[in-house]
Amino acid sequence: MRLTNLPVEFKKARPVLQRIEKAGYQAYFVGGSVRDTIIGVPIHDVDITSSAYPQEIKQLFPRTVDTGIKHGTVMVLYHGHGYEITTFRTESGYQDYRRPDHVTFVRSLPKDLKRRDFTINALAMRENGEVTDLFDGLGDIKRKVIKAVGNPDRRFHEDALRMMRAVRFASKLDFKIEPKTLEAIKKYSFLLTKIAIERVHSEFVKMMMGLKPRMGLDYMIETNLYRYVPEFKDQLDALKRISKIPHLKLTNECQVWSLISYEFGLNRHQINHLLRQWKSADKVIDDTITTTRTLRAIHDHKLTPIVIFKAGLTRLMDANHLAILLGFGDQDADLKKQFKQIPIARKNQLKINGGILIKGHILAPGPKLGQVINQLELMVINRQIPNQEPALLTAAKKLSK
Structure with a gap:
């Protein structure tokens, strides 16, 4: 498959890929930007993967930043944009259920794509729009399915956050989760407690702001993922109520x-x-x-x-x-x-402040000053006094006694 009329984000990055290829290496756009372009969803940035090792990328471009060089990622600064380029790699050992213990750089695109989470994200595209699809990701996009690459048990045991990513993508794209992938999430849902809550938080909020948040919540309930996030375990009835809200957006x-x-x-x-x-x-x-x-x-x-x-x-x-x-x-x-x-929309619109009251010897600095200012605000909002300095000063004198 070859994509035409590529979004401008790809066109701007095309010279970066061309320079890498001219030096004898492979370079591809990869992941979500390719997926969303095929689906027809607007993209905001692009990810690039290459057979070139980090040091080789740094030799090709004069301005780079080591954003994640341990895992093969270098940011190339080109014409005012930053492009993260990650070397083809394999991964092994996931003792924390999130990040690999060992990363090995390779020259093989298939080996790199094999480690990715879902088939719809394991798509690579050359700068000319030619798409490489080794796991029928294009077919799963047509079928509107979220399916793990290879063995779903292994994918989720490698990185337990992928379970939340699955329900997030289901919500974002209005896709169903493939049965074997869904069963694996049910099996390993307890592993979500191994993941830093900041990462789970990000996926959950994105899921709730997706196209079909009700679907995402239903999947969290069906797979028991909800039991392994903070304070949700005893709120099943409330979660079900939320998942039944019509037109939830x-x-x-x-x-x-x-x-x-x-x-x-x-x-x-x-x-x-x-x-x-x-x-x-x-x-x-x-x-x-x-x-x-x-x-x-x-x-x-x-x-x-x-x-x-x-x-x-x-x-x-x-x-x-x-x-x-x-x-x-x-x-x-x-x-x-x-x-x-x-009468006033913000505190700073009150025609008096602490400085005026102190300068006029009506009140001294301290807790009482703040209390009087708050009372004046309420009186103005309730139209008991006008928002005018003379009236406010008179009221402040009475309140200060």
């Missing part, structure tokens, strides 16, 4: 965790605990707590100006998106109108 990580937190029935402390277990970023935790609180307010018809102010427009829209999915949301336009009607 999540567009950011905050929506993912807010939906989970809402369906799990978590309070702010429990949300914090859950996301700390998943090694989430502090901002994600804060945004999830805010969005979940706002989602509950929408459900309970308690979306007050204070709640809207504390949410901010972005989190308000995230919460309403989830509320619509769950069947009790409002019109986005109505909520945006309510947001615009709040």
Whole structure:
């Protein structure tokens, strides 16, 4: 098979492959970029594999970075772009169920493709668009199937994260997992505990933001993978509820965790605990707590100006998106109108601050100062006083006593 009308990402990288080939080595585009181009999914970057060893690549290009030279990967800097080039290799010994203990560089493309996870990812393409398919990956793309390369037991025992990648690809591409591959995931699901949670976290969020997150969740439940991720083991009923939400579509990580937190029935402390277990970023935790609180307010018809102010427009829209999915949301336009009607949208819009209160000898630095500022905010939001400095100073004097 030969692909034509290749995406611009391939065209920009073509001279890199041509230079490698001109020096007598083989070079191919490989993996997800080839797969997605065949499927018709937009790509954002390309991976390159070559028979040239890392030192040979470095001799061919004046500007390189050793991004993973131990495993055969060198980044070539070419015309403002960075291209990671990995030497053909074989792998052996996976004591940590994630990374090989031994990597051997080889000159054989078939040996390299044989070590890859799924047939749809074991596709290599020359710079002219000619595709090498040794494991019927093209056929599996047509059949919309996720199938392990070779023995699925061996693939998952080598790298247990591949099990999460399988359900992620099923969600992303709307593909089914091939029966033998699925059985192997069921057999080795417990090995997921061997994988760093940061890696599992990345795959899970991508799965939930995929084309068919319900399918991904169903596979996690069917294979018992859900039992081996933090805080999910005792939440089977909630996970099943999520997997039954019609037209489930999540567009950011905050929506993912807010939906989970809402369906799990978590309070702010429990949300914090859950996301700390998943090694989430502090901002994600804060945004999830805010969005979940706002989602509950929408459900309970308690979306007050204070709640809207504390949410901010972005989190308000995230919460309403989830509320619509769950069947009790409002019109986005109505909520945006309510947001615009709040006297202040952000803390820094208050016409007074701590510095003014200190300078006017109304309050000294300390906890009381922050408490008064917060009270003034609430009074302005609830239209008890106008957002004007004279009125705020008068109110601050009363509150300071």
